[in-house]
Amino acid sequence: MDSLNSLLDGFGTALTPMNLLWAAIGVLLGTAIGVLPGIGPAMAVALLLPVTYGLDPTGAFIMFAGIYYGAMFGGSTTSILLNTPGESAAVVAAIEGNPMAKAGRGAQALAAAAGGHFAGGMIGTILLVVLAPTVASLAVDIGAPDYFAIMVLAFIAVTSVLGSSRIRGLASLLIGLTLGLVGLDQMTGQQRLTYGVLQLADGIDVVIVAVGLFAIGEALWVAAHLRRSTGEAIPVGRPWLGRDDIRRTWRPWLRGPVIGFPFGAIPAGGAEIPTFLSYVTEKRLSRHKDQFGKGAIEGVAGPESAASASAAGTLVSMLTLGLPTTAVAAVMLAAFQQYGIQPGPLLFEREPDLVWGLIASLFVGMVLLLALNLPLAPVWAKLLRIPRPYLYAGILFFAAVGAYAVGGEALDLVILLIIGLIGFGMRRYGLPVLPAVIGVILGPAAEQQLRRALQISDGSVTGLVDTPFSVAVYAVIVLLLAWPGIRRLVITRRRPTAGA
Amino acid sequence: MNSETGTPGTSGTPRRPETPQGPEAARAPEPPRQPANPQAPRATTASTASPALEASQTPPAPRGSWLSEHSELGVGLLLLVLGVLVLTDALTMNVDITQRGPVGPRTVPVVVGIGLLVVAVLLTLDILRGGRGEAEGGEDIDLSGPADxxxxxxxxxxxxxxxxxxxxxxxxxxxxxxxxxxxxxxxxxxxxxxxxxxxxxxxxxxxxxxxxxxxxxxxxxxxxxx
The missing domain is CATH 1.10.246 (Serum Albumin; Chain A, Domain 1)
Incomplete structure (x- = not known):
């Protein structure tokens, strides 16, 4: 009941003409940038960060909400019409969506995707409204050791759940932690890794790291291997669904969030796993199994809904615990830090206007997304034909704008380029980028919590495990670390029984 | 995409150590002047014309290019250097006056530095055992050719x-x-x-x-x- 009232207040904030305008601009910009080939949601949000610098926090985050959902929808448009997904969450959309587009049903595929995003986003956000205050009030009492445990969990999860090689994930995490060490020590003012450079004393801004790794690194990497003949985008008309299509899509739309939301809330790699699970589920449940692989509309509707709901799930852990579970959430956390706001259990008490305005604007953004993007789909499809030199030159251009806008320092541009070159090397040698970004963002916070916890316990390491919560989190960590071994055991044990 | 987009001058190609390598090498020096031209037919003509066809079917790892095959070792080296930098910075820190509480500004850098050294060693071992990081693909990325x-x-x-x-x-x-x-x-x-x-x-x-x-x-x- 209480959260319902807060939500109504939130709508009061979100529906002011100015904030409505920011939400609309956010949705349009997010979709436009997200549609551009090669730009995933994380890069879109990172590139669009400077646009919000001049706004007040509430307006900025309302715009962000629009950018986030817009960029996700834009990404699936690209996969459906171009068959080359820029980010892992949109891979599944291409499996069925692109054959549909090739068969002249691109409009229906886009409509199924848009409907999926709408349904998944709505259900996901309702779950967010219900769950987030509860989680936040449960988490209000947790202390430094618990926070430290959660952050260790985030580190372990991003390095061992994602990607194919744990050691490379760990290498990426350590690079991020090292970048996070640069600057003055928060507690003692001791200089670390600054080598006497004055501008480094404040540390390397998280935005510069995110833009460098996501945008510059990607642009340089693509430049080194630019495909000289780009794929043909399939032209498309205004999306619509026939009665038969709706009969086939509404159940997948509703099933998607059940799979997507929980996976978004835990650090398990965002939308990658739930979209795939949703696809498999829809395939199993469908009456048109023979169409799968050749353009089954259920295979677009379900996964897209799951992806959108997982984005809402991501916000639960991001807002209530300050724990980013995806690259986009990591960049958004950086944006919060930019305004001096620390997401966490106290956020709901300290900044109710901002949080509930943000949540209400998620609903508003979803409606805008549907209202704006369905008629504009043919325009978005045209964006796919942008000449690649302009596209990547534009990415470099706006990355430079963003990094310069952070502090007005030309040195930041040099640091941006160096981090971009690191991002280039990471792409070349298969080091995942996300652990590095999480390391930069959570590293300093984790150190602070660790030192606080040990100060309380007077240096005794048992101070890190003296609450039931932290013990539970460490148990999960052990399980995560032991998982490959457990799975191997289970598989070898199951094989003989399956043979018999 | 305009028509003159090739890799003008392709100055990168002569520097490649493994030049005689069948289809790939035959294709690389000539920039695709007309992107509309399908790649596949050209590649097949090149490989049928190439006398080194058999050689190209054997594993493409001539002994001379051991270093370029194992260029990922550079990542291990970089991590090692980074680890040494972090550790020296932490250990040369003057913490006597500033330390408050049992954990000073030194502890975490030391942990991170040691972690970097350990990961550098583990990664090097993994590479020497044949592990390879997979280069990232994408919409506009063509990994078949050498880096430009x-x-x-x-x-x-x-x-x-x-x-x-x-x-x-x-x-x-x-x-x-x-x-x-x-x-x-x-x-x-x-x-x-x-x-x-x-x-x-x-x-x-x-x-x-x-x-x-x-x-x-x-x-x-x-x-x-x-």
């Missing part, structure tokens, strides 16, 4: 030039140069259209950020005149 270092260096140079020029020339000029230079490096050769787009993009961005969004960018002498 010339473009990457040009882009890095253009980007650095922007960092140097943004102060004296102001953002509208340096930003336009950044966009045009990057588009040029990436293969765009429209001498009429490119500078116009660059100038327009840069000016519009400047006005939108500086006036509408309240994010200050340096105007430079040009904006003093206007």
């Amino acid at each position: 270092w010339r473009t990457v260096l040009l882009l890095a140079g253009v980007f650095l030039a922007n960092a140097v020029l943004i102060g004296p020339l102001g953002f509208p000029v340096s930003g336009a140069l950044l966009f045009w230079g990057s588009a040029y490096a990436l293969g765009s050769r429209h001498y009429d259209r490119d500078p116009l787009i660059a100038a327009a993009l840069s000016l519009v961005t400047y006005f939108v950020f500086d006036n509408l969004l309240g994010v200050p960018l340096p105007g430079g002498p040009l904006m003093g005149v206007l």
Whole structure:
């Protein structure tokens, strides 16, 4: 009941003409940038960060909400019409969506995707409204050791759940932690890794790291291997669904969030796993199994809904615990830090206007997304034909704008380029980028919590495990670390029984 | 995409150590002048014409290129160097006066430094055992050919030039140069259209950020005149 009232207040904030305008601009910009080939949601949000610098926090985050959902929808448009997904969450959309587009049903595929995003986003956000205050009030009492445990969990999860090689994930995490060490020590003012450079004393801004790794690194990497003949985008008309299509899509739309939301809330790699699970589920449940692989509309509707709901799930852990579970959430956390706001259990008490305005604007953004993007789909499809030199030159251009806008320092541009070159090397040698970004963002916070916890316990390491919560989190960590071994055991044990 | 987009001059190719390698080497030196031309037929003609066809079917790892096959070892080396830097920085820190509480500013850097050293060793072992990091694919990425270092260096140079020029020339000029230079490096050769787009993009961005969004960018002498 209480959260319902807060939500109504939130709508009061979100529906002011100015904030409505920011939400609309956010949705349009997010979709436009997200549609551009090669730009995933994380890069879109990172590139669009400077646009919000001049706004007040509430307006900025309302715009962000629009950018986030817009960029996700834009990404699936690209996969459906171009068959080359820029980010892992949109891979599944291409499996069925692109054959549909090739068969002249691109409009229906886009409509199924848009409907999926709408349904998944709505259900996901309702779950967010219900769950987030509860989680936040449960988490209000947790202390430094618990926070430290959660952050260790985030580190372990991003390095061992994602990607194919744990050691490379760990290498990426350590690079991020090292970048996070640069600057003055928060507690003692001791200089670390600054080598006497004055501008480094404040540390390397998280935005510069995110833009460098996501945008510059990607642009340089693509430049080194630019495909000289780009794929043909399939032209498309205004999306619509026939009665038969709706009969086939509404159940997948509703099933998607059940799979997507929980996976978004835990650090398990965002939308990658739930979209795939949703696809498999829809395939199993469908009456048109023979169409799968050749353009089954259920295979677009379900996964897209799951992806959108997982984005809402991501916000639960991001807002209530300050724990980013995806690259986009990591960049958004950086944006919060930019305004001096620390997401966490106290956020709901300290900044109710901002949080509930943000949540209400998620609903508003979803409606805008549907209202704006369905008629504009043919325009978005045209964006796919942008000449690649302009596209990547534009990415470099706006990355430079963003990094310069952070502090007005030309040195930041040099640091941006160096981090971009690191991002280039990471792409070349298969080091995942996300652990590095999480390391930069959570590293300093984790150190602070660790030192606080040990100060309380007077240096005794048992101070890190003296609450039931932290013990539970460490148990999960052990399980995560032991998982490959457990799975191997289970598989070898199951094989003989399956043979018999 | 315009028609002259190849890799002009392909200065990168002669530097490749393993030149006699069948289809790949036969294809690399000639830039695809007409992107519309399908790649597949050309590749097959090249390989049938190549006397080194049999050689190309054996595992493509000649002994001479051991280092380039194991270039990932450089990542291990970098991590090692980084670890040593972090550790020396932490251990040379003067913490006597500033330390409060049982954990000083040194502890975490020491942990991170040791972690870097351990991961460097483990990664090196993994590479020597045959483990390989998988290069990232993507929409506009073609991993079949060698890396085009010339473009990457040009882009890095253009980007650095922007960092140097943004102060004296102001953002509208340096930003336009950044966009045009990057588009040029990436293969765009429209001498009429490119500078116009660059100038327009840069000016519009400047006005939108500086006036509408309240994010200050340096105007430079040009904006003093206007």
